[in-house]
Amino acid sequence: MPSVLLSVTNLVKNYGTRRAVDGVSFRVLAGQTLGLLGPNGAGKSTIVGMLCGLLAPDGGDIVLGGERVTPGAAAVKRKIGVVPQDLALYDDLSALENLKLFGALYGLRGKLLMERVDKVLGQVNLADRARDKPATFSGGMKRRLNIAAALMHDPQLLILDEPTVGVDPQSRNAIFDTLEALQAQGKALIYTSHYMEEVERLADHIVIIDHGKVLADESPASLHSRLAAQAALRVELAEPAHAALLDGLRSQRGVTSINADGGALDIGLAQAADALPVMGWLQQAGCRPLHFATARTSLEDIFLNLTGRTLRD
Numbered sequence: 001m002p003s004v005l006l007s008v009t010n011l012v013k014n015y016g017t018r019r020a021v022d023g024v025s026f027r028v029l030a031g032q033t034l035g036l037l038g039p040n041g042a043g044k045s046t047i048v049g050m051l052c053g054l055l056a057p058d059g060g061d062i063v064l065g066g067e068r069v070t071p072g073a074a075a076v077k078r079k080i081g082v083v084p085q086d087l088a089l090y091d092d093l094s095a096l097e098n099l100k101l102f103g104a105l106y107g108l109r110g111k112l113l114m115e116r117v118d119k120v121l122g123q124v125n126l127a128d129r130a131r132d133k134p135a136t137f138s139g140g141m142k143r144r145l146n147i148a149a150a151l152m153h154d155p156q157l158l159i160l161d162e163p164t165v166g167v168d169p170q171s172r173n174a175i176f177d178t179l180e181a182l183q184a185q186g187k188a189l190i191y192t193s194h195y196m197e198e199v200e201r202l203a204d205h206i207v208i209i210d211h212g213k214v215l216a217d218e219s220p221a222s223l224h225s226r227l228a229a230q231a232a233l234r235v236e237l238a239e240p241a242h243a244a245l246l247d248g249l250r251s252q253r254g255v256t257s258i259n260a261d262g263g264a265l266d267i268g269l270a271q272a273a274d275a276l277p278v279m280g281w282l283q284q285a286g287c288r289p290l291h292f293a294t295a296r297t298s299l300e301d302i303f304l305n306l307t308g309r310t311l312r313d
């Protein structure tokens with residue numbers, strides 16, 4: 001069992017009379033990737049601010065590697081790398097000079113500094129652009145340079161606050177490749193996002209927050225098991241589905257839900273293996289499917305289940 005790297009207990013933060021973080025607790029194990037998921041305004045950035053010692057909590061405790069995190073504590077600076085939402089790069093300096101600057105801020109000098117610059121440039125796959133200025137980079141490359149900056153002091157825990165906002169899909173994949181390589185090297189990551197599919201891809205543990213409170217704190221598999229439907233079938237019929245057909249379908253083994261929009265049926269299934277018998281039943285009932293598709297239910301549905309709202313509301 002990996003050791004506990006970070007433990008957050010009953011964290012509270014108020015902005016005036018508004019409680020932005022309301023008794024949040026979670027843990028991150030060494031080498032684990034925690035997905036901190038919640039809609040805009042849920043409190044993610046405020047939590048990140050407290051984790052890296054930039055914001056003082058109004059209550060609760062943060063313990064990192066056995067040491068209590070307090071604003072400005074040197075131990076925190078050493079162990080955590082932060083990739084903030086707002087890019088913090090100097091456009092007039094080359095990628096290499098930017099990294100040297102960040103390294104120097106962490107007290108790195110001389111040969112060690114240059115070794116670290118080389119190492120992190122490789123980790124984010126930007127070695128061939130070291131002499132170029134970030135102004136010439138795509139949004140995704142700038143993000144990767146930011147990740148490199150946060151890695152300069154070789155922290156145990158890397159915190160990324162919505163790193164794919166404003167990044168095109170191809171660059172997003174390059175960011176994921178970088179993060180997956182860091183996971184393979186045993187770094188612990190905290191990844192905040194309001195995109196369920198990103199968190200689902202990267203995280204081995206998910207904390208869902210809304211209105212400053214934890215709604216779920218478990219593995220993706222355990223979150224999935226909360227859903228009645230584990231698979232989905234979308235069928236488009238030539239004719240709109242009549243009530244008797246829907247009733248018949250509803251009584252089929254494995255069917256957990258039906259959403260009908262004219263001839264388009266979204267059928268929730270207890271398991272993927274229920275799809276074939278259901279298709280067979282539809283055919284026997286005289287239905288002519290024009291098109292059908294199977295899908296895995298998404299964690300998006302879980303958020304809807306937990307809050308009654310979709311994640312992007």
Ligand SMILES: Nc1ncnc2c1ncn2[C@@H]1O[C@H](COP(=O)(O)OP(=O)(O)OP(=O)(O)O)[C@@H](O)[C@H]1O
Pocket residue numbers: 015018020038039040041042043044045046047162
């Ligand atoms: N400096 C501040 N002063 C007052 N209220 C704030 C401040 N920063 C954040 N808030 C409020 O606190 C709540 C949580 O905000 P926070 O930025 O932590 O959420 P978030 O989940 O990171 O959202 P986003 O993805 O939009 O950044 C929101 O209601 C926000 O309006």
